Amino acid sequence: MIQIQxxxxxxxxxxxxxxxxxxxxxxxxxxxxxxxxGYSGAGKSSLIRCINLLERPTSGNIIVDGKDLTSLKGxxxxxxxxxxxxxxQHFSLISQKTVYNNIAFALRxxxxxxxxxxxxxxxxxxxxxxxxxRNVYPxxxxxxxxxRVGIARALxxxxxxxxxxxxxxALDPNTTLSILHLLKDINRKLNITIVLITHEMNVVxxxxxxxxxxxxxxxxxxxxxxxxxADPQQELTKEFISSVxxxxxxxxxxxxxxxxLVKLLFKGAMAGEGVVSDMLQKYQIxxxxxxxxxxxxxxxPLGIFIMELKGEKATIAEALKYLESRATLVEVVGNGN
Amino acid sequence: MGIExxxxxxxxxxxQTAFFQTLVMIGISLSAALILGxxxxxxxxxxxxxxxxxxxxxxxxIGFIINIVRSIPYIILLVALIPLTLAITNTTIGPIAASVSxxxxxxxxxxxxxxxxxxxxxxxxxxAAIAVGATPWMIIIDVLLPEAKASIIQGITLTIISxxxxxxxxxxxxxxxxxxxxxxxxxxxxxxxxxxVTVVILIILVQLIQQLGDYTAKAIDxx
Numbered sequence: 001m002i003q004i005q006x007x008x009x010x011x012x013x014x015x016x017x018x019x020x021x022x023x024x025x026x027x028x029x030x031x032x033x034x035x036x037x038g039y040s041g042a043g044k045s046s047l048i049r050c051i052n053l054l055e056r057p058t059s060g061n062i063i064v065d066g067k068d069l070t071s072l073k074g075x076x077x078x079x080x081x082x083x084x085x086x087x088x089q090h091f092s093l094i095s096q097k098t099v100y101n102n103i104a105f106a107l108r109x110x111x112x113x114x115x116x117x118x119x120x121x122x123x124x125x126x127x128x129x130x131x132x133x134r135n136v137y138p139x140x141x142x143x144x145x146x147x148r149v150g151i152a153r154a155l156x157x158x159x160x161x162x163x164x165x166x167x168x169x170a171l172d173p174n175t176t177l178s179i180l181h182l183l184k185d186i187n188r189k190l191n192i193t194i195v196l197i198t199h200e201m202n203v204v205x206x207x208x209x210x211x212x213x214x215x216x217x218x219x220x221x222x223x224x225x226x227x228x229x230a231d232p233q234q235e236l237t238k239e240f241i242s243s244v245x246x247x248x249x250x251x252x253x254x255x256x257x258x259x260x261l262v263k264l265l266f267k268g269a270m271a272g273e274g275v276v277s278d279m280l281q282k283y284q285i286x287x288x289x290x291x292x293x294x295x296x297x298x299x300x301p302l303g304i305f306i307m308e309l310k311g312e313k314a315t316i317a318e319a320l321k322y323l324e325s326r327a328t329l330v331e332v333v334g335n336g337n
Numbered sequence: 338m339g340i341e342x343x344x345x346x347x348x349x350x351x352x353q354t355a356f357f358q359t360l361v362m363i364g365i366s367l368s369a370a371l372i373l374g375x376x377x378x379x380x381x382x383x384x385x386x387x388x389x390x391x392x393x394x395x396x397x398x399i400g401f402i403i404n405i406v407r408s409i410p411y412i413i414l415l416v417a418l419i420p421l422t423l424a425i426t427n428t429t430i431g432p433i434a435a436s437v438s439x440x441x442x443x444x445x446x447x448x449x450x451x452x453x454x455x456x457x458x459x460x461x462x463x464x465a466a467i468a469v470g471a472t473p474w475m476i477i478i479d480v481l482l483p484e485a486k487a488s489i490i491q492g493i494t495l496t497i498i499s500x501x502x503x504x505x506x507x508x509x510x511x512x513x514x515x516x517x518x519x520x521x522x523x524x525x526x527x528x529x530x531x532x533x534v535t536v537v538i539l540i541i542l543v544q545l546i547q548q549l550g551d552y553t554a555k556a557i558d559x560x
Contacts, residue, residue, distance in 0.1 A: 054464055054467060054468060080470075081467075081469065082470040084468075085468075086468040088464075090461055092459065092461035092462045092464065092465035093465075094466075094479070094484060096486060096557075096558070096559050096560075097479070097483060105475070108479075109466075109470045110470065139560050150465075153465075
């Protein structure tokens with residue numbers, strides 16, 4: 001649906017050229033929710049703003065639905081933008097216009113007549129759950145409600161793509177969740193492709209199918225969200241994941257352990273604790289759970305355990321082999337004391 | 338040299354005429370500022386760096402011309418524009434003639450105020466409008482002007498009050514109006530009564546306009 005090819009964006013500043021996005025190539029499929037994660041300055045904002053050409057790429061191409069946007073100008077580009085909705089961190093609603101007129105604005109941009117606009121705005125307000133706020137001004141709405149108006153405006157012209165620029169970063173956790181659920185809902189019902197950028201890993205964990213991690217304008221890791229959570233490769237990815245899924249065992253407890261420390265990972269519905277108890281029955285070793293959690297990533301369970309294993313070295317080695325045959329990932333993380 | 342009520346009554350028709358002349362001068366020059374200064378201010382804003390009609394050459398030239406007109410002291414502008422005034426109005430005296438130089442002063446003044454007001458618009462809102470596929474014209478009419486509306490009203494208030502002050506100077510070349518009355522009777526003839534009456538009228542006028550402006554700006558702002 002969206003092909004980003006060798007995208008580079010450099011900015012001219014007083015101190016010379018600064019590279020925001022550095023030769024990024026990615027392919028976002030139709031109907032998926034794709035998350036781009038990174039700290040501020042990583043280039044994710046520049047990247048998403050290049051997708052609808054709010055910023056013109058220095059080089060590279062953006063192809064949306066088979067059309068190369070980088071070759072378009074003026075009226076053609078405006079027409080292409082009708083099919084790419086966008087929502088913003090600070091909602092960016094026209095403060096002097098009612099909810100109705102904010103949404104109608106997008107429809108007028110598409111040249112729709114007043115009667116059809118009326119029908120369509122009602123539909124959209126119904127969809128985002130703000131039917132009774134029709135004639136209210138943005139200042140009278142809460143943050144979550146403002147973002148719902150933003151979503152209605154972005155979806156007004158039945159776009160194929162919805163870009164979300166830190167859309168939940170200004171919202172409290174509960175409101176964030178309700179907006180994410182709305183986005184997920186829209187994605188399922190309308191089969192709309194969603195690209196979102198965020199620095200909050202729980203946003204990705206909640207709704208994204210695939211994700212990319214950016215650092216210094218470069219994509220350093222990309223893949224299925226579940227796989228990345230299960231087995232992150234890059235240090236930065238691990239850091240981001242640890243913000244939602246903690247693997248850390250307190251120092252004090254670590255210093256008291258004597259055996260081998262292993263991290264076990266169980267994907268999907270596999271009963272992690274069952275595997276462990278089988279192993280303990282089979283081999284003459286003792287096991288202690290130091291940490292254990294089951295995370296649900298897009299409703300798929302991911303079990304993560306950290307265990308201390310005590311016993312004879314050879315037996316432990318055999319036990320580890322057994323675990324490896326049944327668990328997704330077995331990693332020795334420490335030697336104990 | 339006190340205030341004489343009899344003198345006020347005696348000169349009342351003259352005060353009325355002067356008041357009417359002031360209104361004519363302000364009405365004409367304000368209309369010129371609105372008709373020409375508003376689009377000029379919008380052009381200044383949208384041709385600036387980063388906006389959708391970015392055009393450095395145009396922006397610099399217009400900005401430079403505006404700065405030149407605004408640097409010239411009004412009294413000098415008034416004299417310098419006598420040939421233009423003559424060409425347009427066929428006369429150099431009276432409120433209509435004075436309106437020419439008042440308009441020339443008011444247009445760039447108001448254009449700058451409009452530009453400043455538009456600058457206060459949240460850049461994100463303009464961006465959202467671009468992202469939605471709106472035309473530049475739609476962005477001006479449906480985003481920029483509504484968002485800057487309250488601030489532009491304050492600009493109009495400021496322009497009217499400045500015009501009242503300028504129109505008093507127009508009296509020097511026979512422009513008429515309240516200010517002219519104050520200069521002719523109060524300044525040249527030491528007629529304190531007329532001086533005080535005209536000043537009081539001007540104070541009331543300015544107060545009323547300021548309050549009306551503040552009230553309107555506040556009433557229409559939905560933020």
